[in-house]
Amino acid sequence: MITPEMIRDGEVKIAVVGLGYVGLPLAAAFGREAAVIGFDISEKKMSELRAGFDATGELTADDLSATRIDYTIDPCRLREASFVVVTVPTPIDDHKKPDLGPIEAATRTIGRNLAPGSIVVYESTVYPGVTEEVCVPILEQESGLTCGVDFKVGYSPERINPGDKVHTVDKIVKVVSGQDAETLETVAQVYEMVVTAGVHRASSIKVAEAAKVIETPSAISISP
Numbered sequence: 001m002i003t004p005e006m007i008r009d010g011e012v013k014i015a016v017v018g019l020g021y022v023g024l025p026l027a028a029a030f031g032r033e034a035a036v037i038g039f040d041i042s043e044k045k046m047s048e049l050r051a052g053f054d055a056t057g058e059l060t061a062d063d064l065s066a067t068r069i070d071y072t073i074d075p076c077r078l079r080e081a082s083f084v085v086v087t088v089p090t091p092i093d094d095h096k097k098p099d100l101g102p103i104e105a106a107t108r109t110i111g112r113n114l115a116p117g118s119i120v121v122y123e124s125t126v127y128p129g130v131t132e133e134v135c136v137p138i139l140e141q142e143s144g145l146t147c148g149v150d151f152k153v154g155y156s157p158e159r160i161n162p163g164d165k166v167h168t169v170d171k172i173v174k175v176v177s178g179q180d181a182e183t184l185e186t187v188a189q190v191y192e193m194v195v196t197a198g199v200h201r202a203s204s205i206k207v208a209e210a211a212k213v214i215e216t217p218s219a220i221s222i223s224p
Contacts, residue, residue, distance in 0.1 A: 002083055002119065002186050004193045007034045014190070015039055015081035017106050019049065019071075021056045022123060022158040023087030025169045028059055029194035031067030037077055038069040046071045078113040083190060086110070086122045087158065098126060100134060107135045111142025114151060119178075121154040121187055128206040131155045132179070147179070154178040154187040155208045174199045177208035 006012040015037040016027040027038045040046060045055065049071050052061035070077075078084065088106045091099040103124050110120060120139065122131050131154075136147045145151050156176045174195045178184030188199050202208040 001182060002190065004033075004189055007083070007190065007193070010035060012083060013037055013081040014083045014085065015078050016085045016087060017078070017110060018086065018088035018102075018124075019045060020087065020089060021058050023085070024049070024054060024056065025058050026085065026087060026123075026194075027069050028063060028067040029169050031069045033193050035068045035070060037081055038071045039073070039075065039078060040071075041073060043073050046073055075109045075113050078110060079115050082115055082118045084110055084114075084118060084120045085156075086120065086124060088124055090124045090126060100126070100130065103130070103135065104138060107138045108142050111139040114139060114143040114145060116145060116150045118151045119154060119183060119186060120151065121156055123156055123158040125157065126209055128209040131205050131209060152179055152183040153205070154183055155205045156187065156191065157208060157211055169195070171197050173197045175202055175208050175211050176200070177202040177205045179205060 002012050007014060014030050014034065016023050016030070017039045019027060019038050019040040027036050030036045048055055049064065052064050054064065086103065086106055088102045090103060093099065103122070103126065114120070122135060136153060139151065140147055143151070147153060154177055156174055174191045174197070176184065176187045176191055176199050178187045184201055188201055191199050202211065
């Protein structure tokens with residue numbers, strides 16, 4: 001079982017995939033506790049962040065200098081991580097249907113570089129069932145590993161409002177879930193490292209996926 005102590009000691013690494021307005025603050029929060037691998041496909045963004053500039057405006061240069069994020073566009077670096085958080089966007093069309101293209105692409109990249117024993121936690125806004133019915137098969141196909149045996153998955157809906165400097169990631173109660181009891185507890189303990197407001201353990205991944213839809217019903221249609 002992955003523990004906060006293992007992460008702080010460097011025995012286990014966290015990777016955050018997608019460094020936008022959700023992923024970057026989360027990576028920075030974890031990076032104040034331990035070294036973090038920050039992965040994004042944009043070299044321009046990585047260069048800016050290395051120089052201390054966040055184009056989203058979520059973090060200042062001082063914020064970035066106070067955290068330990070190893071910025072990379074090399075997907076092979078994900079093999080170093082055993083706890084992978086996926087924070088890529090889920091664009092919505094005019095009919096409020098989610099475009100799963102970005103999350104599927106990120107999942108393929110993760111699957112090709114998935115280390116046995118890892119936990120993959122999705123934060124992207126999706127309808128109930130996407131993590132287990134869409135993402136897991138991709139992870140298995142790309143990695144050749146079996147979910148529930150060689151790796152586990154969880155879901156924790158992002159709850160950040162862009163530009164809100166008061167209700168930051170550490171000050172909002174985090175809903176967490178895992179595919180089984182052990183994974184749930186691991187995911188909860190990892191997020192408790194940085195979320196001072198506490199975490200709420202959801203009864204299942206689908207319940208956690210639905211939580212975002214219930215919280216902001218205009219954001220997404222729940223019909224796949």
